[in-house]
Amino acid sequence: MRNRRAARRIKSGDGHALPRFRWWQLLGRSLFYLRLPDGDGGHTVYSVDVRHNRTDDSGFANADLYVDGRHHARSRLPAAFPVPGGKIEVRKSAFGLKRCHYVTADGSEHRLQPDRSSAEGRREHLDRAHPALSRGISYSSTIVLLVSLAVLVMQLLEKLTQPAPIAAQIGVFTSPIDLPTWLNIALGVVAALASTERALRLRFNWLLDGGAG
Structure with a gap:
């Protein structure tokens, strides 16, 4: 039932290019990436873009999914975007994102990689450095x-x-x-x-x- 509700929230994208992450978006935008094999020896890059300070006409926050840099879909949060081998789950809290994970068909979970320029990416860099x-x-x-x-x-x-x-x-x-x-x-x-x-x-x-x- 939850999967059906999530599917109904997904709207088709319009194909526009993924905007670059700008420094002034540090507190209001989250951007994550997932690379999956495309079956031809290459990879497809899935990008999840969440603007925390933007809502739709009904007052809901949304997540946008880009495939190889082109807008593929949009969903109200919480979102579950179907991708090869599983789905990307996105959930928001009052303080940012609490979930942006790739969940495979067998139930294993992998957190997506944050953009290096984002607040999440900078925090991850601090953890490594x-x-x-x-x-x-x-x-x-x-x-x-x-x-x-x-x-x-x-x-x-x-x-x-x-x-x-x-x-x-x-x-x-x-x-x-x-x-x-x-x-x-x-x-x-x-x-x-x-x-x-x-x-x-x-x-x-x-x-x-x-x-x-």
């Missing part, structure tokens, strides 16, 4: 989100147990962490940055990254 720094950034992002989630849960418990009927039954929970408003805002901003960093690596957890949104 400075693996220790990259790991430190990754761990820091996870820690920030865990702390943010813990603070949020305690604040919610405190508010939920304050009404008199609930307090009479189970008592009032008092959060051991009482942050001033400015620090709560700062924590939210840092958590959003941490989820954005994770999105550049196509990492997504519904509890951590969803909670930050």
Whole structure:
């Protein structure tokens, strides 16, 4: 059923050329590539282009599929483009892409290669060039989100147990962490940055990254 819904969202492309990635699109565009054998000893290049700051007339974000540099199809997100041997799945989160993978018929998954000029490509280059720094950034992002989630849960418990009927039954929970408003805002901003960093690596957890949104 999900595959049928995804197929209905796909519209044929108009054949225009894939625009080059420009530096000013760094925060608003994701561009990924997949090379597959064409059966004649060569390769076909599939490109997935997502403009995060663009929506269609109905307010939906879209993904565009290019084949050898020509526009082949467009689909509302989440998208599943059929390609030889499987499909390309594309899904978006509040902070970027959480999925851009080639899924083969046997169920194996392979992440597409980001354009070197894109934010995802630059993050991948950092991981290759400075693996220790990259790991430190990754761990820091996870820690920030865990702390943010813990603070949020305690604040919610405190508010939920304050009404008199609930307090009479189970008592009032008092959060051991009482942050001033400015620090709560700062924590939210840092958590959003941490989820954005994770999105550049196509990492997504519904509890951590969803909670930050």
